[in-house]
Amino acid sequence: MHLTVTKAASQWLIKELGLKPGDGVKFFPKDETVPVKHGEKQGYAKDNQPDRPILEVKQDGINFHINFADDWFFSSRTTTVDYTPDK
Numbered sequence: 001m002h003l004t005v006t007k008a009a010s011q012w013l014i015k016e017l018g019l020k021p022g023d024g025v026k027f028f029p030k031d032e033t034v035p036v037k038h039g040e041k042q043g044y045a046k047d048n049q050p051d052r053p054i055l056e057v058k059q060d061g062i063n064f065h066i067n068f069a070d071d072w073f074f075s076s077r078t079t080t081v082d083y084t085p086d087k
Contacts, residue, residue: 002078003027003057003066009083010060017046021061024048027081028066029073042079 005013013025026047050056052068064081066074 001055001066001074001076003055003064003074004078004080005057005059005064006080006082007060009081010062010064012083013044014060014062019046019062022048022063023061024050024063024065026050026065026067026070027074027079028070042081044081 013019017023017025019025024047025044028043028045030043047065047067050063050065050067053065054068054071055074056063056065058064066079
């Protein structure tokens, strides 16, 4: 399992969620259907109290993480969070 948060995504999430250094963001499945369909189905939310995080990436002073309860969705995956502004 691997999590990459690009600089563009990190900066967008900081602005979007009003984050300050030391804050956290969790990634989670928005759609819990079976079979699992990966793609643009990951949700995100400010979360300063990680629940047994299985993966953490610190960038720009923010703790990006995936909690234990969502291991089933992200297990054996490489997840890249990126942001491209609309033109």
